[in-house]
Structure formats: C-alpha cells, structure tokens
Amino acid sequence: MDSTGMLQLPEELLYLWHSHRTEVLLSAGILFAIVRLAVHWRRRKSKEVLTPLALTPTDEKPLAIPLRREQLADANHYEAPLSRPATRPKAGPKRVTGTRKTKPSSNDVLAAVEHIQPLVFYYTLGGSTKTYAEKLADSLKASATSDVLAPEVLDLAETEYDEYFLSSPRKSGTVYFYLLVLPTYNIDTNLSAFLAHLDETHHDFRIDTAPLSGLAGYSVFGLGDRQEWPTEQEGFCTQAVEADKWMAKLTSRKRGFPMGMGDVRSDVAQRIEEWTTGVSSVMSDLAQGRGLGEGVAGSGAATESADEESADEQDDVPETAPKKVRRKAVKRSRTDDLEDMKAPIPVDFTTTSKPASKIPQPPKPMVPESSPTYTSLTKQGYTIVGSHSGVKICRWTKSALRGRGSCYKYSFYGISSHLCMEATPSLSCSNKCVFCWRHGTNPVGTTWRWTVDPPDLIFAGMKEGHYKKIKMMKGVPGVRAERFSEAMRIRHCALSLVGEPIFYPHINELLGMLHREHISSFLVCNAQHPDQLAALGPVTQLYVSIDASNKDSLRRIDRPLHRDFWERFMRCMDILKQKRFTHRTVFRLTLVKGFNIEEEAEGYADLVERALPGFVEVKGVTYCGTSTAAGAGLSMQNVPFYDEVKTFVLALEAALQRRGLDYGIGAEHAHSCCILLADRQRFFKASAGDGVPSWHTLIDYPAFFRCLESGEAFGPEDYVGAPTPEWALWGKGGFDPRDERVDRKGRPKVIEVVE
Incomplete structure (x- = not known):
C-alpha cells in the first residue's frame, strides 16, 4: 500500500494488461456467447420434449366455438373446419387449420x-x-x-x-x-x-x-x-x-x-x-347474371393526371407478391428496341430484296397474343383487335364524361371527346420518334410483312372494344348520365392512336365503313408513305405530322427507318398540295425544346409554302415520363411552356406573311398547349347571319356526309361549319365554359385569361 492506503499493482502485471487486454476482452466475449448458446439450446431441447409429435394422441381442452360464424367469414380470415378435435395440446403453439375463405364475386x-x-x-x-x-x-x-x-x-x-x-x-x-x-x-x-x-x-x-x-x-x-x-x-x-x-x-x-x-x-x-x-x-x-360488368371501381378516381398513362407503369402483379416474382414479371413484359441493338441490322427493306434462293416465310401476326408486345400494350390499356389493330379510351374521353373539358379538337373542329373513338388499324410504324408515348412497345417496319385482317373484322372489333371501355366508366364518380348515354353512339373516329394507320393495305375500305355509319374520320400519317397517301380516298380531315423543318432535325426527332426518308417526306408535301382541293388538310407540328424550336420557324414556313395545308396545328410535346424516352434524349426540360409555344406561333405567322401566305391564328386550347393557324382566304369569311367576317374552323359533319353520299366531287369548303366559338378564339384560352377545369387532385382550377 502507498501512503494513502490504496493498493498498488505490480508494474509487471500492469504491463501485461496493457499488452494483452485485447486478447483478454475478446476471449471473454466469446466465452459469454458460448454460455448463452448453451443455455438457449438446453431450453429449446426441453420444449421439444414437452411438445407432442404430430398425430400423437393427447388430452386437449375443448375449443370455444364462436356464436356467429358469419363474423369469421365476413372478416375474410381462415374459415373454421366443420369438425374440430375435442382437445388441443397443453403446450406448444396453436395450429390454424382450414381453408382460405374467398370473397364470392x-x-x-x-x-x-x-x-x-x-x-x-x-x-x-x-x-x-x-x-x-x-x-x-x-x-x-x-x-x-x-x-x-x-x-x-x-x-x-x-x-x-x-x-x-x-x-x-x-x-x-x-x-x-x-x-x-x-x-x-x-x-x-x-x-x-x-x-x-x-x-x-x-x-x-x-x-x-x-x-x-x-x-x-x-x-x-x-x-x-x-x-x-x-x-x-x-x-x-x-x-x-x-x-x-x-x-x-x-x-x-x-x-x-x-x-x-x-x-x-x-x-x-x-x-x-x-x-x-x-x-x-x-x-x-x-x-341475367351478368352483374354490373367489369370496369373501374365505383369509388375509384379516374386517371386525370396526364394525356396518356406511362408506358412503364407497374405490372399487374399484386404488391404482396415476392419481389423476385414482381421483378420477373417486369422483365418479361419488356420489348427490345431495334435501334438499341448492338449488332447492325443486316437487311435494309427499302433497297434490298431477299435472295431468290430462299423460300419466303409465310406472314405472321403483327402482335401475337403470346408476344411481350401484346402484354405491354394491353397493360397500357389497349384492346388489341385482330392481329394488328387496336383501340384505347383517351383521357380526354374520361374528362368529357365527367364534365371536365374536351380536347383541343372540340375547340378547333367541334368534336366532343366523349363521342370520339381513338383507334388504329396498324400498330406498326416506320418511325421511332423520340417523343412517342409507346416508344419501344409497338412494332416497327418499312414494309407490310404480316398477316392482313379484313376491314369488317377490324371495324367491328374497334367498336366493341370502345363501347366496352366506355361502359367501364359508368361507376366512376362525376360521370354525367346524359354524356354517358350519348357516348354509347360513336360519332367521330381518330385514327391516330399509335403506329401508322395509312400503312394498313385496306385503309380506304375501313374509312368507307366509318362513313356509312356517319362516323367522321380524322386520319394522321407521318409523311413516309407517299404511295399510300396518293391513293387515299375521302376522309373528313387529313393530318400529316411535321416534326422537323430540315433533314438533320427530322433524322434526330422522328428517327425514321427508311433510308430515303427525306425524299419520301418531300414527295408527301407535293401530294398534300394536290389534295388540298379534295381533302381538308392539316399540318401537325409537335414542338420539342432543344430539337425543333430554335430558329426553325423559317424552315417550317417553307414547308407550309410547298404543301399549302388548310390548317397548321402547333402543339408542345407531352412527356410521358418513361425510361425509354429518357434514353432517347427526352426529358421534362424538352417540354416547352405555353408562352414559348405562343412565341413560336407568332414567329411562324410572321414568316408566312413575309412569303405572301395569308395565315392567321384561328383558335387556341391552352390546356393542351395547342394553337391553330388557318388559311384566312378559305376559313375567315362573313357569317350568314350578320355578315361580319369571322373564323370558321368548325366542321359541318352532316354536310360532309351529304357531299359524300351525293357521289359528286366536293372540297373542304363544302362542309365548313359554324363560326368558331368566342371562347375558343386567340386570347380566350379555348376551354368550354360549360365544363369545369380541375387540377391533378380533381379540385376546381381558376384560370386567369389575359387579353
């Protein structure tokens, strides 16, 4: 001991502690863990001895049976078996037996x-x-x-x-x-x-x-x-x-x-x-036992957040499924993008024919039911008709049924969205546009190499699929009964869903079937099939997608499969100029920031001068938010603001005026980020009543069918409709005042219109 009475350790013992304390502490920890495991093992062994083996007769206490068995059934738990053992083991966990109670349909x-x-x-x-x-x-x-x-x-x-x-x-x-x-x-x-x-x-x-x-x-x-x-x-x-x-x-x-x-x-x-x-x-x-029919749940909310659902939505796999199963389902539903393949495509269908020595293979379905493409498109809401056609309900149709507004076609041309069917006779396309909603999920090709379904089968399947989807909306809150009843009679058909409708070999026969039932036709093509465009018969309105003003921009934006895509494009411009006297023609410009807006108004004006369409629609691109679109170089930064679209339209209008082309802004639909330019000489004229000149962009659909059934030659001026509504004119916003505009949460949205 020292002078204070404290015990002093020898210096050798203190040196050993500092030199080996790590080994001592580690050994103590290992020893403690071994002791704990031994105790745990002994307790577990004793429990196993007390627990009877399976099928071993033991004395059990009688189970208390609930007084109301329907409570158990309604709770969607395991249903009690009809016969119960008299007793249960005194020790050990309870065993739940019986069959899962499923809810009857x-x-x-x-x-x-x-x-x-x-x-x-x-x-x-x-x-x-x-x-x-x-x-x-x-x-x-x-x-x-x-x-x-x-x-x-x-x-x-x-x-x-x-x-x-x-x-x-x-x-x-x-x-x-x-x-x-x-x-x-x-x-x-x-x-x-x-x-x-x-x-x-x-x-x-x-x-x-x-x-x-x-x-x-x-x-x-x-x-x-x-x-x-x-x-x-x-x-x-x-x-x-x-x-x-x-x-x-x-x-x-x-x-x-x-x-x-x-x-x-x-x-x-x-x-x-x-x-x-x-x-x-x-x-x-x-x-008759058919129930209320399949469809959207009555208390569910309709999709209202975007023009189209995202192409890479979650698969129809329950969230309770294991993650491996969900990942496998997602992987199985993907389709390969031909342009992203590492190996070059050996055959160019536009310039090379197959060797004569090979026996040609019989044509196959464009979208077989067993293919990943079929799975992907149906998951996105498509109804596949036959082997190469499809129909899908538009989000604007859902909106119009609920009194939340129609698309720009109503403001521009008088088409009520809940009366319109959106379909296509060909899911295949010859372009791979960077802004395509179905990028990588629809087939592509430059020539028709698939089986061909008859037009009557396609027409019947389109109507059946559309009406079925309309009926799915009857349980959605907010759907107006009068509009639901009106929607059960198709009045308009937009052949613009996906793919290239004009690619279908019997497109004229299909258009004739639409017209015989007084269903107007709006056909959209991508200006890559001049021969089919030249042979096209009567159509209520003919759209041509003009996504770029020069060859380099068109290659970057549309990514065409044809090598002679620019020559085909220019031929279509010349054909469109010839058809302006027999067809109501429209240029459709989709603006993509960073691709085709900057300093291209002059180039677009040159194309308008060459084709002289009756109308020019200018619309900002809609970004669907898919990973495939991002891989193509498209993001939200490429979506122009409405002010940017208006600036471009004013620049295009000025460029057309400098060329002596009298085009003016006829209507707008701010909600769709879309503005309409129209030929002033053809569609700005005095009204029959007061004689005051005004825009007439609407279509007189009964007059179109009368002209068609007369068998005589007619032009777009023969079925010009009533004056464009005041609320649809430039500076008014273009939203129907009878409807209510809502935000993404379904709440009323207040819009301030600046004159």
Whole structure:
C-alpha cells in the first residue's frame, strides 16, 4: 500500500494488461456467447420434449366455438373446419387449420337470384319530386319482367332509415336495387337528416364498413335549378351528389349507373328519361347474371393526371407478391428496341430484296397474343383487335364524361371527346420518334410483312372494344348520365392512336365503313408513305405530322427507318398540295425544346409554302415520363411552356406573311398547349347571319356526309361549319365554359385569361 492506503499493482502485471487486454476482452466475449448458446439450446431441447409429435394422441381442452360464424367469414380470415378435435395440446403453439375463405364475386352471388326488386326513394317538400319518382316507377313498371319486378316507391320522410340504410333488405330469391330521386334545398330539411344518417353509418365503428353491399346496385338522380345555382360548386344538385358519394361507400362501389342531373326549369324530363333507360338496362343485365360488368371501381378516381398513362407503369402483379416474382414479371413484359441493338441490322427493306434462293416465310401476326408486345400494350390499356389493330379510351374521353373539358379538337373542329373513338388499324410504324408515348412497345417496319385482317373484322372489333371501355366508366364518380348515354353512339373516329394507320393495305375500305355509319374520320400519317397517301380516298380531315423543318432535325426527332426518308417526306408535301382541293388538310407540328424550336420557324414556313395545308396545328410535346424516352434524349426540360409555344406561333405567322401566305391564328386550347393557324382566304369569311367576317374552323359533319353520299366531287369548303366559338378564339384560352377545369387532385382550377 502507498501512503494513502490504496493498493498498488505490480508494474509487471500492469504491463501485461496493457499488452494483452485485447486478447483478454475478446476471449471473454466469446466465452459469454458460448454460455448463452448453451443455455438457449438446453431450453429449446426441453420444449421439444414437452411438445407432442404430430398425430400423437393427447388430452386437449375443448375449443370455444364462436356464436356467429358469419363474423369469421365476413372478416375474410381462415374459415373454421366443420369438425374440430375435442382437445388441443397443453403446450406448444396453436395450429390454424382450414381453408382460405374467398370473397364470392358479384356474378356468383347473382347467379342464385331469381328477382331484382327496384326501390325508388324520393324526398319532396312541394310534391314535384314525388311526381318525377312516380313517373319513373311507371316507366320501370311498363318494362317489368319476371326477373325485374315492378318497383316500389318510398318517401324518405316516412321511411325508417335503419330498415333500408343500415343493412341490405333480405328476402329469399330477391336482391334489391336502390334508385334515389333527390332535390337540393338550401334550407334545413329531413333530407339533411338522411344525409347525416348515411354519414354516421359509414363512420360508425360498430357497423360493417359496407353494410349495403348486399344490394344489386344503386343509382341517384338529382333535381336542381341552374337559374339559382348554375354549377355544382354553387349548389346545383349538391345534396344528390353527397348522397351518391355516401352510397358508393356503403355499397362497396356498386354504382349501377352514373348519377343523373336535371334542371327543373328546362331539361329534367329529357334527362330523367335517359337515366331511366340506362338504369333499366343495368337491371336487365343484373337479372341475367351478368352483374354490373367489369370496369373501374365505383369509388375509384379516374386517371386525370396526364394525356396518356406511362408506358412503364407497374405490372399487374399484386404488391404482396415476392419481389423476385414482381421483378420477373417486369422483365418479361419488356420489348427490345431495334435501334438499341448492338449488332447492325443486316437487311435494309427499302433497297434490298431477299435472295431468290430462299423460300419466303409465310406472314405472321403483327402482335401475337403470346408476344411481350401484346402484354405491354394491353397493360397500357389497349384492346388489341385482330392481329394488328387496336383501340384505347383517351383521357380526354374520361374528362368529357365527367364534365371536365374536351380536347383541343372540340375547340378547333367541334368534336366532343366523349363521342370520339381513338383507334388504329396498324400498330406498326416506320418511325421511332423520340417523343412517342409507346416508344419501344409497338412494332416497327418499312414494309407490310404480316398477316392482313379484313376491314369488317377490324371495324367491328374497334367498336366493341370502345363501347366496352366506355361502359367501364359508368361507376366512376362525376360521370354525367346524359354524356354517358350519348357516348354509347360513336360519332367521330381518330385514327391516330399509335403506329401508322395509312400503312394498313385496306385503309380506304375501313374509312368507307366509318362513313356509312356517319362516323367522321380524322386520319394522321407521318409523311413516309407517299404511295399510300396518293391513293387515299375521302376522309373528313387529313393530318400529316411535321416534326422537323430540315433533314438533320427530322433524322434526330422522328428517327425514321427508311433510308430515303427525306425524299419520301418531300414527295408527301407535293401530294398534300394536290389534295388540298379534295381533302381538308392539316399540318401537325409537335414542338420539342432543344430539337425543333430554335430558329426553325423559317424552315417550317417553307414547308407550309410547298404543301399549302388548310390548317397548321402547333402543339408542345407531352412527356410521358418513361425510361425509354429518357434514353432517347427526352426529358421534362424538352417540354416547352405555353408562352414559348405562343412565341413560336407568332414567329411562324410572321414568316408566312413575309412569303405572301395569308395565315392567321384561328383558335387556341391552352390546356393542351395547342394553337391553330388557318388559311384566312378559305376559313375567315362573313357569317350568314350578320355578315361580319369571322373564323370558321368548325366542321359541318352532316354536310360532309351529304357531299359524300351525293357521289359528286366536293372540297373542304363544302362542309365548313359554324363560326368558331368566342371562347375558343386567340386570347380566350379555348376551354368550354360549360365544363369545369380541375387540377391533378380533381379540385376546381381558376384560370386567369389575359387579353
């Protein structure tokens, strides 16, 4: 010890500690780990001794069977087996046995139903709504069958809510369909109490989330006064809209038909008649066991964020699937891009023929059902018709059905988007444009080397696919019943979906089938097939994509497969000039920043001078956000702002004026970033009524069909339509005031128009 009484360690021991402390600590840690593992192993061994082997008879306690087995089934858990062992092991984990309880489909449920019972609910203060409800019941009663019974009319003011809106009515062999005819009041009434009941039922934790899911379906019709409350935001049919929202939640998305709306001062009788026809058709389908049909879920939101869905969306693989499975599915759905292949393509189809010694192979389908291309296109929303055609519902069609605006074609030419079918008879193209929405997923080629489907098969398949996709929208909230009914009759066809429509060998026969059913035709080509363009028959409007003003830019942007692409392009310009007297011709300029905007207005003006089209559409490119587009050198930085598009259009207009070409800005659609230049001498003229000159960019479609059926020669001036609407002219924005523009979240969007 030292003077303080502390114990002093020998210097040798202290030296050994500092020299070997690492080894000592590591050895101690290893020893501690070995002890812990030994203890754990001994405990595990003792448990295994206590746990009986499989199939070993043991004394078990009886299991408590739940009083309500339907609670277990409704919870979508494992269903209890019919026979249970008398006892269970005293020790060891519980074993869950039985089979997975799957939720029956709506069609399986309806297969056992004998009758559909419509119930018409209404609420009224003055009696007018009761009158409409009774007329509705009379109409349904007149069409009643053995499957669809005569409707019952119930007044919500005298109805016990818990009897009908707390759970689905039950009757052997009968399933109920609810029809709600509701006005809107700006005062406190029993209707407000009814809506509050639906709200409370949905949020009551003691009640099932969808207590009315046992219904066959439902639909709501609202009555309002547009003179007092012009829009839904200002009060038009707001209580009916709220009822439709809660019913969608309580029935688990069983909206059978889009909500109808009628103005009591004008069109309520017509609207309720259209709605009644649609509802009757739906109940007839239900009675025949077809259910509500496949489609978008009733409470789901329609795609509203982009012109087209991204081409590299997630595959239809459940999120719960293992990551390896999802990665495998994504890899399987990809298609190879011919231009990205390392080895050069040995054959040039434009200049080289196959050796005569080889036996030519029989033609194959362009898009076989077993191909990755078929998988990719169908995943993107296409319906493949035959072996080389397709149809797809446009996002503007969805928007127009919901009263959120039509595309630029409505502002420019009077085409309502919900009446338009977007299709193509050829999914193949001879270009690989950097801005193509389907980059790398559609076939390419310079000559037709596939099997050819007859035009009647293509036409029937297009219509069937389009109507099927329209029906998928009937459960989407916000879809207007009158527009849904109108959409079931195609009036326009845009042959511009993907690929090259003019590439199809029987394009004229297909156009004739469209025209015989009074469906207007808008055909888009890429100016790479001059022979087919020269042989093209009558078409309502002929588009030619002009994506560059010179050879180098065209090669970089369109990336054509033809070696003589520029010569083909210029030949098409000359053919277009000849057709300007027989066809309504349009130049379609897609502006891509960094590719074809800077200092190219003069070059575009030269092309316009050479072809003299009736119209020139200038549109900013839409970036779809795909990895393939990024690999082609395209990003959001290449998307021009609308101000940049306007600046370019003004520069192009000035360049045309310097060449003595009298083109002016006829219309615009700011929402699509699109502006229309038109030939002033042909489409700016005095109106029949007041004699004041104005733009006439709209099309008189009945006049077009009259000219076509007369058998006499006619030109685009023979079916010029009414004056361009005031709201579509330059400086007005071009958005239909009858519709409501919304943002990506579906909220109303306020647009300030600067004169």
